[in-house]
Amino acid sequence: MGVTLILLGFIFGSVYNPKSGGMVGIFIAVALWTVLFLVTYSSGSKILLAVSGAKEVTKNVHPQLYNVVEEMKIASGHPFMPKVYIIDSPAPNAFATGLKPDNTAVAVTAGLLTKLNRDELQGVIAHEMSHIVNRDVLFMTVSGIMLGVIVLLSQVFVRSMFYGGIGGRHSKSRDSGQAQIIFLAIAIIFAILAPIAAQLLYFAISRKREYLADASAVRFTRYPEGLASALYKISQSTEELKSANKVTAPMYIANPLKKKGMKLSDLTSTHPPISERIRILRSIAHSADFNAYQNAFSQISGKKTKIIPQAELNDAKPIDIRGASGLPFVGQTQKQVKRNVGDLVMQLNDFSFINCPCGVKLKIPPSYKYKKVKCPRCGREHKG
Amino acid sequence: MIGVIILIAVLALVVLVFVSYYNSLVKLRNQVKNAWSQIDVQLKRRHDLIPNLIETVKGYMTHERETLDSITKARSQAVEAQTVGEKAKAEAELSRSLGKFNLVVENYPDLKANQNFLSLQEELTSTENKISFSRQNYNDQVLFYNNKIQMFPSNIVAGMFKFTEEEFFEIEDEKEKEVPKVSFS
Numbered sequence: 001m002g003v004t005l006i007l008l009g010f011i012f013g014s015v016y017n018p019k020s021g022g023m024v025g026i027f028i029a030v031a032l033w034t035v036l037f038l039v040t041y042s043s044g045s046k047i048l049l050a051v052s053g054a055k056e057v058t059k060n061v062h063p064q065l066y067n068v069v070e071e072m073k074i075a076s077g078h079p080f081m082p083k084v085y086i087i088d089s090p091a092p093n094a095f096a097t098g099l100k101p102d103n104t105a106v107a108v109t110a111g112l113l114t115k116l117n118r119d120e121l122q123g124v125i126a127h128e129m130s131h132i133v134n135r136d137v138l139f140m141t142v143s144g145i146m147l148g149v150i151v152l153l154s155q156v157f158v159r160s161m162f163y164g165g166i167g168g169r170h171s172k173s174r175d176s177g178q179a180q181i182i183f184l185a186i187a188i189i190f191a192i193l194a195p196i197a198a199q200l201l202y203f204a205i206s207r208k209r210e211y212l213a214d215a216s217a218v219r220f221t222r223y224p225e226g227l228a229s230a231l232y233k234i235s236q237s238t239e240e241l242k243s244a245n246k247v248t249a250p251m252y253i254a255n256p257l258k259k260k261g262m263k264l265s266d267l268t269s270t271h272p273p274i275s276e277r278i279r280i281l282r283s284i285a286h287s288a289d290f291n292a293y294q295n296a297f298s299q300i301s302g303k304k305t306k307i308i309p310q311a312e313l314n315d316a317k318p319i320d321i322r323g324a325s326g327l328p329f330v331g332q333t334q335k336q337v338k339r340n341v342g343d344l345v346m347q348l349n350d351f352s353f354i355n356c357p358c359g360v361k362l363k364i365p366p367s368y369k370y371k372k373v374k375c376p377r378c379g380r381e382h383k384g
Numbered sequence: 385m386i387g388v389i390i391l392i393a394v395l396a397l398v399v400l401v402f403v404s405y406y407n408s409l410v411k412l413r414n415q416v417k418n419a420w421s422q423i424d425v426q427l428k429r430r431h432d433l434i435p436n437l438i439e440t441v442k443g444y445m446t447h448e449r450e451t452l453d454s455i456t457k458a459r460s461q462a463v464e465a466q467t468v469g470e471k472a473k474a475e476a477e478l479s480r481s482l483g484k485f486n487l488v489v490e491n492y493p494d495l496k497a498n499q500n501f502l503s504l505q506e507e508l509t510s511t512e513n514k515i516s517f518s519r520q521n522y523n524d525q526v527l528f529y530n531n532k533i534q535m536f537p538s539n540i541v542a543g544m545f546k547f548t549e550e551e552f553f554e555i556e557d558e559k560e561k562e563v564p565k566v567s568f569s
């Protein structure tokens with residue numbers, strides 16, 4: 001991708017000035033990328049978290065979620081505890097963010113907390129934790145920005161060609177005129193093809209990283225079924241995650257932008273098809289190491305691609321798979337769990353609660369201005 | 385003259401190799417220590433949780449004196465254990481008695497509705513998980529370290545500076561350590 005970017009800069013620059021323009025073009029392309037990267041790097045994960053409306057939680061607010069994150073932090077050997085966030089959305093999904101190892105975050109939706117049991121949640125968090133350990137967020141940000149710059153440069157170039165007509169400006173001598181026409185032809189082809197190629201490459205990298213994160217999740221939890229059944233539940237849900245967009249999509253555990261009838265095996269998907277991920281996970285039976293995942297991957301997908309770096313495969317030794325812990329979330333019935341998580345999200349969004357003696361729990365939004373509030377069931381008046 | 389220079393160069397090379405082996409041994413030993421302290425934190429956490437747990441369930445489980453006593457006994461043994469081997473044994477015993485306790489809890493629906501107990505149970509489960517994950521990490525580190533001590537030529541450096549092999553944190557029967565399968569429905 002970096003090569004495409006540099007080539008693009010060189011060719012576009014050469015069109016404007018065949019002698020020295022190439023270098024200037026490269027300089028502009030790289031400078032643009034650097035500036036965008038620095039802006040992203042310094043703003044860190046704040047933008048992504050703000051866009052998705054995530055609220056930070058401490059151990060007191062949701063001990064189980066916090067514990068699971070801490071467990072996976074230990075299992076992955078990561079030296080720093082990521083911050084934990086909850087997103088107010090019924091669609092089950094999760095993402096990891098953070099460009100620096102000491103400042104990372106894991107965010108899960110309220111829907112995920114209501115739908116999954118402890119083992120499944122552990123699988124999802126392990127997947128996110130391995131994105132953090134493998135530094136995928138940095139990697140995807142770097143290549144995402146590269147993709148952005150390639151698209152931007154191509155657009156600017158095509159438009160300037162269309163309106164400006166640079167052809168006549170430098171045609172003082174015949175030779176340079178000819179060179180310019182050749183460069184122009186190459187540049188136009190490039191301007192059309194490069195963004196497409198870069199995009200496909202970007203998606204391919206993203207998909208490979210997802211497989212790697214699944215493999216690491218199995219190794220961390222030593223329980224592939226946890227992640228498999230979590231993915232199944234996620235794929236069965238029909239809710240839509242409104243806060244996700246094209247840019248944030250690769251960070252999530254499952255593609256948040258799925259549309260009805262859309263085939264996820266599409267080349268233009270940031271995630272591998274969820275059914276294939278589940279089948280790979282479920283075919284792992286004996287060991288939770290990287291070799292087992294690689295073998296399962298080759299068998300199910302029929303591809304010879306190495307998902308996991310060779311050095312890791314050489315070091316891997318068999319790890320026993322553990323049994324299910326069988327623990328649900330705090331609270332007994334599904335309804336209760338849902339209510340607990342719902343209250344939690346409201347609490348995070350500064351709602352206040354009043355317990356009416358008739359048994360109704362009044363939930364008062366922060367925008368409520370009046371001094372008194374009437375209970376809808378028994379009609380008692382409470383202070384707002 | 386040339387002979388002297390070559391001699392000095394060879395000596396310098398040998399010293400450099402020695403230093404690098406020594407440093408990598410120190411680094412590995414520190415990693416083992418760090419991994420051990422991580423287990424230790426979690427073991428202590430479990431020791432702290434158990435009195436709370438006993439206190440909470442005592443009122444409900446009047447017929448389970450034996451189970452509760454065995455937990456308390458196993459805990460005090462674990463607290464007193466000194467070496468890695470002793471600790472591993474005592475902690476395994478503690479895990480076993482907690483496993484039995486988890487089975488018995490099934491007979492007490494009242495207890496399972498107690499919010500205090502549920503959050504204690506979550507803490508205990510999580511601590512058990514953290515122990516097993518940090519144990520895995522510790523054993524990995526010990527393996528790297530012991531390999532380095534045994535293999536040539538780092539074994540020479542290890543012998544000279546008295547780097548000794550570390551014990552693994554093993555639990556005799558892995559099956560017994562597993563949390564029993566229980567279904568809540």
